[in-house]
Amino acid sequence: xxxxxxxxxxxxxxxxxxxxxxxxxxxxxxxxxxxxxxxxxxxxxxxxxxxxxxxxxxxxxxxxxxxxxxxxxxxxxxxxxxxxxxxxxxxxxxxxxxxxxxxxxxxxxxxxxxxxxxxxxxxxxxxxxxxxxxxxxxxxxxxxxxxxxxxxxxxxxxxxxxxxxxxxxxxxxxxxxxxxxxxxxxxxxxxxxxxxxxxxxxxxxxxxxxxxxxxxxxxxxxxxxxxxxxxxxxxxxxxxxxxxxxxxxxxxxxxxxxxxxxxxxxxxxxxxxxxxxxxxxxxxxxxxxxxxxxxxxxxxxxxxxxxxxxxxxxxxxxxxxxxxxxxxxxxxxxxxxxxxxxxxxxxxxxxxxxxxxxxxxxxxxxxxxxxxxxxxxxxxxxxxxxxxxxxxxxxxxxxxxxxxxxxxxxxxxxxxxxxxxxxxxxxxxxxxxxxxxxxxxxxxxxxxxxxxxxxxxxxxxxxxxxxxxxxxxxxxxxxx
Amino acid sequence: xxxxxxxxxxxxxxxxxxxxxxxxxxxxxxxxxxxxxxxxxxxxxxxxxxxxxxxxxxxxxxxxxxxxxxxxxxxxxxxxxxxxxxxxxxxxxxxxxxxxxxxxxxxxxxxxxxxxxxxxxxxxxxxxxxxxxxxxxxxxxxxxxxxxxxxxxxxxxxxxxxxxxxxxxxxxxxxxxxxxxxxxxxxxxxxxxxxxxxxxxxxxxxxxxxxxxxxxxxxxxxxxxxxxxxxxxxxxxxxxxxxxxxxxxxxxxxxxxxxxxxxxxxxxxxxxxxxxxxxxxxxxxxxxxxxxxxxxxxxxxxxxxxxxxxxxxxxxxxxxxxxxxxxxxxxxxxxxxxxxxxxxxxxxxxxxxxxxxxxxxxxxxxxxxxxxxxxxxxxxxxxxxxxxxxxxxxxxxxxxxxxxxxxxxxxxxxxxxxxxxxxxxxxxxxxxxxxxxxxxxxxxxxxxxxxxxxxxxxxxxxxxx
Numbered sequence: 001x002x003x004x005x006x007x008x009x010x011x012x013x014x015x016x017x018x019x020x021x022x023x024x025x026x027x028x029x030x031x032x033x034x035x036x037x038x039x040x041x042x043x044x045x046x047x048x049x050x051x052x053x054x055x056x057x058x059x060x061x062x063x064x065x066x067x068x069x070x071x072x073x074x075x076x077x078x079x080x081x082x083x084x085x086x087x088x089x090x091x092x093x094x095x096x097x098x099x100x101x102x103x104x105x106x107x108x109x110x111x112x113x114x115x116x117x118x119x120x121x122x123x124x125x126x127x128x129x130x131x132x133x134x135x136x137x138x139x140x141x142x143x144x145x146x147x148x149x150x151x152x153x154x155x156x157x158x159x160x161x162x163x164x165x166x167x168x169x170x171x172x173x174x175x176x177x178x179x180x181x182x183x184x185x186x187x188x189x190x191x192x193x194x195x196x197x198x199x200x201x202x203x204x205x206x207x208x209x210x211x212x213x214x215x216x217x218x219x220x221x222x223x224x225x226x227x228x229x230x231x232x233x234x235x236x237x238x239x240x241x242x243x244x245x246x247x248x249x250x251x252x253x254x255x256x257x258x259x260x261x262x263x264x265x266x267x268x269x270x271x272x273x274x275x276x277x278x279x280x281x282x283x284x285x286x287x288x289x290x291x292x293x294x295x296x297x298x299x300x301x302x303x304x305x306x307x308x309x310x311x312x313x314x315x316x317x318x319x320x321x322x323x324x325x326x327x328x329x330x331x332x333x334x335x336x337x338x339x340x341x342x343x344x345x346x347x348x349x350x351x352x353x354x355x356x357x358x359x360x361x362x363x364x365x366x367x368x369x370x371x372x373x374x375x376x377x378x379x380x381x382x383x384x385x386x387x388x389x390x391x392x393x394x395x396x397x398x399x400x401x402x403x404x405x406x407x408x409x410x411x412x413x414x415x416x417x418x419x420x421x422x423x424x425x426x427x428x429x430x431x432x433x434x435x436x437x438x439x440x441x442x443x444x445x446x447x448x449x450x451x452x453x454x455x456x457x458x459x460x461x462x463x464x465x466x467x468x469x470x471x472x473x474x475x476x477x478x479x480x
Numbered sequence: 481x482x483x484x485x486x487x488x489x490x491x492x493x494x495x496x497x498x499x500x501x502x503x504x505x506x507x508x509x510x511x512x513x514x515x516x517x518x519x520x521x522x523x524x525x526x527x528x529x530x531x532x533x534x535x536x537x538x539x540x541x542x543x544x545x546x547x548x549x550x551x552x553x554x555x556x557x558x559x560x561x562x563x564x565x566x567x568x569x570x571x572x573x574x575x576x577x578x579x580x581x582x583x584x585x586x587x588x589x590x591x592x593x594x595x596x597x598x599x600x601x602x603x604x605x606x607x608x609x610x611x612x613x614x615x616x617x618x619x620x621x622x623x624x625x626x627x628x629x630x631x632x633x634x635x636x637x638x639x640x641x642x643x644x645x646x647x648x649x650x651x652x653x654x655x656x657x658x659x660x661x662x663x664x665x666x667x668x669x670x671x672x673x674x675x676x677x678x679x680x681x682x683x684x685x686x687x688x689x690x691x692x693x694x695x696x697x698x699x700x701x702x703x704x705x706x707x708x709x710x711x712x713x714x715x716x717x718x719x720x721x722x723x724x725x726x727x728x729x730x731x732x733x734x735x736x737x738x739x740x741x742x743x744x745x746x747x748x749x750x751x752x753x754x755x756x757x758x759x760x761x762x763x764x765x766x767x768x769x770x771x772x773x774x775x776x777x778x779x780x781x782x783x784x785x786x787x788x789x790x791x792x793x794x795x796x797x798x799x800x801x802x803x804x805x806x807x808x809x810x811x812x813x814x815x816x817x818x819x820x821x822x823x824x825x826x827x828x829x830x831x832x833x834x835x836x837x838x839x840x841x842x843x844x845x846x847x848x849x850x851x852x853x854x855x856x857x858x859x860x861x862x863x864x865x866x867x868x869x870x871x872x873x874x875x876x877x878x879x880x881x882x883x884x885x886x887x888x889x890x891x892x893x894x895x896x897x898x899x900x901x902x903x904x905x906x907x908x909x910x911x912x913x914x915x916x917x918x919x920x921x922x923x924x925x926x927x928x929x930x931x932x933x934x935x936x937x938x939x940x941x942x943x944x945x
Binding site: 320396415430464467 | 592599626
């Protein structure tokens with residue numbers, strides 16, 4: 001067996017322990033170094049992922065897959081980890097304690113996501129999911145002296161536990177039905193099985209509900225706004241992208257690789273869930289006053305679009321729907337991250353996070369205002385930015401699978417979302433600032449902002465390389 | 481300065497395209513194609529035909545003039561020109577795209593900067609009975625236009641799915657036939673979706689409100705060029721893809737277009753604010769374009785396309801002039817002005833030219849265009865032809881009244897200190913005036929090119945019938 005295939009995971013575990021124990025030896029004033037150590041380490045792990053490119057194999061008889069799909073997402077999550085770690089640097093110094101554990105837990109959560117995407121059977125996937133979830137529970141309540149953060153953590157752990165329970169129950173029913181947990185085995189057993197549709201439907205419903213909570217689909221979305229609001233800002237950014245991307249990465253793999261034979265049973269559920277999620281998310285977002293809550297609801301809306309893509313995955317389709325999901329996840333990830341990094345930059349200097357506090361930001365901190373506008377326009381799906389291209393791709397894919405009416409609803413929802421994004425942009429560009437002083441942004445955050453803007457533009461204007469990478473990734477998905 | 485250079489280069493390039501377009505050959509020229517997303521069938525495919533060539537030239541001229549008229553913008557100048565150039569990029573893009581994806585991409589791109597352009601650099605106005613803030617104007621405009629693009633987007637995807645050839649290329653999609661019911665439904669989507677941008681009644685109300693709130697150059701580009709995008713979308717995408725749909729809905733378009741003409745003219749008569757007058761006159765004149773399309777005859781559509789060009793130049797001139805007057809007087813209420821021609825000679829002269837074009841005086845571009853539209857309409861339906869002519873008469877009423885009230889007559893002492901347009905402004909507007917007169921006196925170069933684009937389009941329409 002080739003242990004080199006485990007290289008990224010091994011390196012990441014080592015890195016996490018190094019960062020955590022390093023903390024013990026550092027003087028209080030130099031503890032901030034953990035962030036840079038983590039970022040540098042993650043870069044090394046990324047490089048190790050690249051060395052595995054083109055591998056198409058599995059370990060432990062299919063427990064653990066090393067294929068294009070897993071590698072694509074590993075790369076995605078590691079890049080995300082780097083951004084989160086670097087964004088946290090100033091924030092942690094200012095608002096949080098115990099930086100070593102903080103970064104260590106982030107690294108473990110990245111590991112959890114990597115395991116999730118590489119899982120070839122239900123239980124491995126479940127273990128990865130739990131590693132991610134527990135890390136996030138801890139991180140969301142990390143501001144121990146902040147009541148809201150504690151509330152967020154409690155709420156998250158309670159609902160998260162519920163979702164895990166539902167998911168696990170669903171998975172156990174499936175195991176009971178087919179007698180195996182490997183995706184391939186489940187697929188062939190479900191394909192052959194004629195009887196007991198009720199049991200299949202019940203277990204699918206449970207699995208979907210479990211995932212629904214993770215990706216904040218309506219009606220399982222209640223935790224999202226409170227957790228988003230209460231968690232430390234970098235963690236909110238992390239949850240909004242990581243939890244969603246990992247949830248969809250795993251869901252897509254399970255539904256495409258294991259449950260595809262019974263697509264008729266789950267397609268309708270996902271369609272209904274998608275319609276509900278995008279509509280409720282966008283409508284409720286209209287009423288929000290706090291920027292974190294606004295983005296929470298907006299990201300619920302985005303889940304709705306992604307669910308539409310998931311519902312468009314069918315047996316006879318080319319991979320276009322799966323491509324659409326991956327592409328939109330990448331676009332959404334970059335845009336949402338850009339939005340959050342700008343909010344963090346502003347919050348670090350002022351401690352404010354209501355939408356009305358952003359008045360006149362264009363004059364006080366032009367780059368932050370520009371990034372936030374680019375991010376919001378991109379989330380709204382306007383051209384030049386990632387959101388337009390990725391949404392167009394995803395919607396086209398769904399339309400091709402016969403979901404034109406759902407696409408119509410999604411397009412109308414995009415219009416609604418534009419309205420509330422414009423309200424934020426209006427504050428920044430049109431309304432006069434409360435205090436005219438210019439804000440000085442730290443060098444690191446400024447460069448992160450520039451990098452994110454560039455990424456959002458590149459995905460928007462020249463997506464061909466990314467799409468090629470994604471096509472390679474999804475090919476693995478349907479072969480297995 | 482950079483913008484001025486860019487504007488000049490754009491104008492020169494547009495002129496180059498216009499002069500070098502070979503109308504004898506017709507079809508699409510200056511084409512370029514490059515696959516962009518193969519899996520989705522999107523390719524970068526651009527080119528111009530007889531319909532888009534004049535539009536490209538129009539964009540070049542209005543943009544050139546608009547940059548010079550905004551010379552005195554001092555607030556965040558750089559941002560203003562960045563957004564303005566983005567807007568123009570979008571407009572050019574729509575006119576040259578032969579791929580539905582990119583057409584839609586640029587269409588949205590042209591809408592995107594409007595909100596900020598109006599919201600930041602616009603002006604709120606208070607009227608005796610109501611107030612219109614710039615935020616209101618900006619938001620209304622953006623939401624209307626994006627609502628229109630919702631329809632367009634859905635229809636695009638429907639076409640893509642229905643065609644089933646995994647391509648967004650307009651030329652490829654045109655070759656296919658679509659089922660009748662499908663055409664009926666989605667032509668309507670295109671007609672209303674693009675129609676909103678073209679100021680189609682009853683979805684026109686964003687236009688006067690938006691124009692009033694917008695800064696001068698933005699009003700110019702917006703009324704002059706952006707509204708033409710809507711009309712262009714109807715003819716290129718709607719009529720190009722769905723000949724039968726176009727025939728079915730032609731009567732409806734004719735009725736709505738006529739309402740546009742008459743309703744717009746009557747509304748313009750009732751306005752007291754100079755910008756609202758011009759705003760509603762735009763609605764009225766876009767009505768002629770829609771009427772021309774609805775005739776489905778070569779002569780009418782020719783007239784409509786020429787009207788798009790002529791109205792674009794004319795309305796840009798109007799807004800530039802209103803901007804010049806407002807910069808000095810700081811009011812736009814018609815009732816307050818009296819005889820300012822004595823102090824603003826050039827402005828008054830230019831306004832007169834624009835006004836006479838607007839009411840269709842022979843020798844100016846508006847005459848040729850409206851005449852062709854009327855000929856087409858009379859051949860189709862005499863009743864609507866008469867209504868159209870009545871609309872032109874109403875235009876004469878409000879334009880002449882405005883001219884005599886504001887510019888001519890005895891000078892009111894309040895306006896003793898008014899100064900005329902600066903040299904730069906005169907230059908910017910002079911370009912527009914020159915074009916209006918040139919097209920009015922010698923429309924042949926335009927007609928030849930437009931004709932070469934319209935004939936095949938109508939030809940396809942008729943073969944289906």
